Amino acid sequence: MALSYPKTDSMFIFFSELEGLRVTDKDNNTVGIFYDMIIEPIGKYARSKILIVESGSWRKSYASVGWAHVSEVTQNGIRIDIGASGLNFSAVLNHKSELSLRQDILDQQVVDTNNQNVIRVNDIHFLLADRDMVVAHVDIGLKGIVRRLGFEALVDAVVKLFNKNSDYINKPRLISWKHIQPLSINPVSMTVKVDVSSKQLLEIPAADLSEIMLDLSPKHRLALFKTLDITTKSQIFSLLDIKEQKSLLEDLGEAESVEILNHLPTDEAVDFLGELPKAAVHNVLGLMESKNAKMLSTLLGYAGESAGGLMTTEYIAVSEAATIEEALRIIKEKTLKAETIHNIYIVDQENHLKGLT
Structure with a gap:
């Protein structure tokens, strides 16, 4: 018993x-x-x-x-x-x-969501709690490697002999497990096996998360990306260069790719689609929501560097007769709905352009 x-x-x-x-x-x-x-x-x-x-x-x-x-x-x-x-x-x-600790964590890349970088795990630290062995930390320092090689006592003695205040002895490089996002891949879903730090991941700015992803191998990059919510996915996608965007969508299925494009600001979607062959563009537009597809199809009819190619359907127009209070209210309402606003257009009663800011 x-x-x-x-x-x-x-x-x-x-x-x-x-x-x-x-x-x-x-x-x-x-x-x-x-x-x-x-x-x-x-x-x-x-x-x-x-x-x-x-x-x-x-x-x-x-x-x-x-x-x-x-x-x-x-x-x-x-x-x-x-x-x-x-x-x-x-x-x-x-x-x-x-x-699995041996296959999925030890000697593998993981994301440190606190310091927002990719680290390699050299050893794993457990705490006995009740009847469980709780994973408390991962060791990312040299000491973890030495310990696994079986030379910890010898190396510790030598280091103390020359410098008893050495960081190697006194400052072990342990990262709390609560800040660790494993990147092992579920062979069925092809996403990360367990999302223990999803809240911490969401707290990382999209710009920093995109840099973290670039430090990962292609398969782990894709697995982590597929784990994120659609808002974060579209934000990260916007920050990638065109080569990385193409590579990412090639690895994703059509449904996921179209979902991301549907959530992009109009001008960014136009910029991306403008880099694709016409056959690929027609295929993508055929899968997108009809309203978005029609809008993008119209905008893509312009040359890439023309004024039309830089157009966006998102804008703010304010009457020249509007008071400051009325103008601020309009701007506030519009910016809550629009993704990208570069200018505010001043118009008369007949909607003729009188100026812009």
């Missing part, structure tokens, strides 16, 4: 300290070694869900153990409360759609 919570030597432990640890069953027989852990989100953090046990030297096989069956975790080994006969070993792991 499982204990109420796993026993540990410490409240904290690193993934590198778990790697290769002996796993024993309820009868204290060795059934394999620690290989991996499947985690699940709990609010802004994540906790242990499944222990992956590895067995065999040449022909390796793996068994999944629900974390509820883990009765003890120490730096000397892991104990489970079931017998060896209750484990089903297989040469293939069947957790492709779930978040």
Whole structure:
């Protein structure tokens, strides 16, 4: 019978300290070694869900153990409360759609939503909380690499000998898991497997998020982009250059591409479509909302560098007889609806242009 919570030597432990640890069953027989852990989100953090046990030297096989069956975790080994006969070993792991620490986090690129950059994970830091192992931090520093290589004690001793105040010793580079956005890809949806930091992602300005995306590999860039809401997608798309825009839409399906174009300001949609072959433009317009398609089709009839090519259907016209208060009210109402306003046109009673600001 499982204990109420796993026993540990410490409240904290690193993934590198778990790697290769002996796993024993309820009868204290060795059934394999620690290989991996499947985690699940709990609010802004994540906790242990499944222990992956590895067995065999040449022909390796793996068994999944629900974390509820883990009765003890120490730096000397892991104990489970079931017998060896209750484990089903297989040469293939069947957790492709779930978040694996070894495959999806360790040595992988992730987004640090707090510092708004892309980082590489060198080790993973756990906190024992109740009966769960909670992912507390990721280690992005040199110390994480040294720890995984097994030289932490030696290197620490040498560094302290020469400089006991070294940042290597006193300032570990740990990033809180609540600021981490994993980029592992769900093979079915082709989006990121788990969006643990969606709120933090939305707090990153579109300009900064677009720069983050450019630091990612093409497949992770696409997976992260597909995870975002349509407003953020269109904002980021607007900030990309034409080459990057074309590349992104080529990787997206037609439906997603058209949705983005439908949400772009008119002049930006015209600029983008003007760079495409006519056949491609006709295909896109045929898939767009009829009102938008008709508007864009009309504007695309102008040469790219002509006045028409720079046109937008979004504008503000104010009567020359309007008071300042009336003009401000009109401007406020119009700008709430319009995406792009460059000028305010002054017109007379017959709507003739008298000037602009």
